[in-house]
Amino acid sequence: MxxxxxxxxxxxxxxxxxxxxxxxxxxxxxxxxxxxxxxxxxxxxxxxxxxxxxxxxxxxxxxxxxxxxxxxxxxxxxxxxxxxxxxxxxxxxxxxxxxxxxxxxxxxxxxxxxxxxxxxxxxxxxxxxxxxxxxxxxxxxxxxxxxxxxxxxxxxxxxxxxxxxxxxxxxxxxxxxxxxxxxxxxxxxxxxxxxxxxxxxxxxxxxxxxxxxxxxxxxxxxxxxxxxxxxxxPGAVAYVNWGDRLMVSTVPDFAAFAARYREAAVDPSTADPSIVALAQALTAGASDPHEKAQRLYDWMRFNIRYVALFLGETEAVPHRAVDILRNRYGDCKDHVALFTALLAAVGIRAETAMVNLGPVYTLPDVPGYGESAINHVITWLPDLGLFADTSSGGIAFGYLPAAVMDRPALLVNEGVLVRTPATQLHARSARLAIQVGRDGDAAYSYYVEDAGASAEPERNTFRRAARETRQQVALQRLRQTGLTGTAHISTGPLDATSGPFSTTTTGVVDHLVWTSGTTALPALSSLSGGIATQVDYWLAQPRRTQPWACVGGDFDETAQIILPAGVRISDIPGDVPGDVSVQSGALAYTARYVVDPASRTVQIERHLSAHFGHQMCSPEEFAQMRGTLLRIERDTHAQIVVRARSEEAGAGGRPPPA
The missing domain is CATH 2.60.40.3140 (Immunoglobulin-like)
Structure with a gap:
């Protein structure tokens, strides 16, 4: 927890x-x-x-x-x-x-x-x-x-x-x-x-x-x-994954450990009329088990406050489901207890799954509670083939928080170890439009759509934020990109609990281009949070000797930068004739740059696909992809060089090239 x-x-x-x-x-x-x-x-x-x-x-x-x-x-x-x-x-x-x-x-x-x-x-x-x-x-x-x-x-x-x-x-x-x-x-x-x-x-x-x-x-x-x-x-998983640790237990195996939890968690109040009535009211009109489970999941995460205590700090027995419903709060085992009771009331099977919450991808060979052993429980819905963690709050049904993915999970009813999903859909699309005025300041419009696992956390950020806080988030993202100026953000609907989520940020960037001399402006296709941010995170450690967290996804970015009449585009990034394409194992990256001299417009398209197949990568995997990451980093941090025509005309009295 x-x-x-x-x-x-x-x-x-x-x-x-x-x-x-x-x-x-x-x-x-x-x-x-x-x-x-x-x-x-x-x-x-x-x-x-x-x-x-x-x-x-x-x-x-x-x-x-x-x-x-x-x-x-x-x-x-x-x-x-x-x-x-x-x-x-x-x-x-x-x-x-x-x-x-x-x-x-x-x-x-x-x-x-x-x-x-x-x-x-x-x-x-x-x-x-x-x-x-x-x-x-x-x-x-x-x-x-x-x-x-x-x-x-x-x-x-x-x-x-x-x-x-x-x-x-x-x-x-x-x-x-x-x-x-x-x-x-x-x-x-x-x-x-x-x-x-x-x-x-x-x-x-x-x-x-x-x-x-x-x-x-x-x-x-x-x-x-x-x-x-x-x-x-930086970016390494917990030391315990490869370092020293000790687990001792009087329980001989995981099956016996699960049985003890299962027996202690028996709760006659799960069929209480208040629980049954709530479950039936929440699922009224729904016939599909997936939709029923989603409605109950969303009600849990919005109505039962999560008290963040590790499993094993207190007695490993959930409170009674009827008491959890009345109090409207609980720790992870309480969340599972009430959620499974609500599901049972509408005929959906579910059971407790014991996991580690944190950057720990293996469990000790003997069972027990501990910060880097079993310390959290989530729900397994076998008929839907899904894990769910209602205590996570900002995660949509059908997805898991990264902190419990690709982990061993002990199913309490069966007493067997399985593994939570190693990957899930994570996609981000960004569209950036910049128009530089004669004074060098630039009006911009920035549209981002998140889909899959990243959509609901982003929506939840703005759902829970006051209007002033939302604008502060937008301004912070502009500054994290290395720019100064103004930012106003609007969002897609906040009452949805699943599906893609979009934001649109508009404003003015100060002094993006200087009206005299030469300017090297960033060849942006996204503000902070896009491909450049992701690659910088992976490259935070130049050479790795420790396993590290590698969560992938698909990123699409396009940008259009329109320059004022007083400047000429001197240099653009990219290999001849303006395209970049690199690929290595789990990584595939392309970039394309198109220049229209007549309208002084630069168009940029970038795509990154990162599919590692797991969440913990080895130092050897990093060494294999490091060259590719460096090539991507070089391109995402590239610059567009522009010159003021008046300055060029004054250099030796020669007019600038066309």
């Missing part, structure tokens, strides 16, 4: 020590800090990682019913001023309904060994912000620990216990951890379970020690060390 998973230990998946600014992070990759060797000097070298995890010891004592007592002891060192900001406040996340924090003690240790204890005034509880005021989700609490006197070279030491009296799933335990990006000098995770409750593990980079059994219990231990991490490259 859309917010950050509570984290544990020193890993990227650390369940308790969460930086508050990450709690509202959305979909996208975040760079990891890079650094050199660790130095405790108060004047650290510039190439040090901002902070280092010196020691991180976690002990989980698990009982047969799934209840857990946890003991955490960790020390972090601030290496730089940025590291001070990183470690001076730490957060212990807990679910106040089923967990208590005990024995919390914290201190700052100066480089010379002086100790500053954290007093009661430095420890306070704050409401988990993602609950967004929804009473049934106000169980998440952040115990905030503010360390005094932290400087470069200081260490912050935090010790606490946590007791979970009621498991997220009865009789089970699972835990996921991945590196947070700071160097790790030593980390140890110990899981103490009843001997007849075996722990299954999928460890990459974490070293499993031999289990030790005594007195009817078995201890499983894992150790981890890592130096500075390479920065996450």
């Amino acid at each position: 859309a917010a950050h998973q509570p984290r544990a230990g020193a890993g990227r998946g650390r369940r308790h020590l969460v930086a508050l600014c990450l709690l509202l992070a959305g979909w996208g990759a975040h760079a990891q800090p890079a650094g050199g060797s660790v130095n405790a000097s108060t004047e650290p070298a510039a190439d040090l990682a901002p902070a280092t995890l010196e020691s991180d010891i976690h002990l989980f004592i698990v009982q047969k019913d799934g209840s857990v007592v946890e003991h955490d002891d960790s020390t972090m060192r601030a290496n730089t001023t940025a590291g001070v900001d990183q470690v001076a406040e730490r957060y212990v996340w807990f679910n106040k309904d089923i967990e208590t924090v005990t024995g919390l003690a914290a201190e700052t240790i100066d480089a010379d060994g002086s100790v500053h204890k954290v007093g009661p005034e430095g420890i306070r509880d704050v409401q988990e912000p993602r609950s967004a005021g929804a009473p049934t989700f106000e169980d998440g609490v952040l115990r905030t620990v503010i360390f005094p006197g932290v400087q470069p070279g200081s260490r912050v030491h935090l010790v606490f216990g946590k007791r979970r009296t009621r498991p997220l799933q009865a009789g089970t335990f699972s835990y996921f951890v991945e590196p947070t990006g700071e160097p790790v000098e030593y980390q140890r995770l110990v899981f103490d379970l009843p001997a007849d409750m075996p722990l299954h593990a999928d460890a990459r980079g974490y070293v499993a020690l031999p289990p030790v059994t005594a007195n009817g219990r078995t201890r499983y231990a894992f150790e981890y060390r890592h130096g500075p991490y390479a920065p996450l490259e």
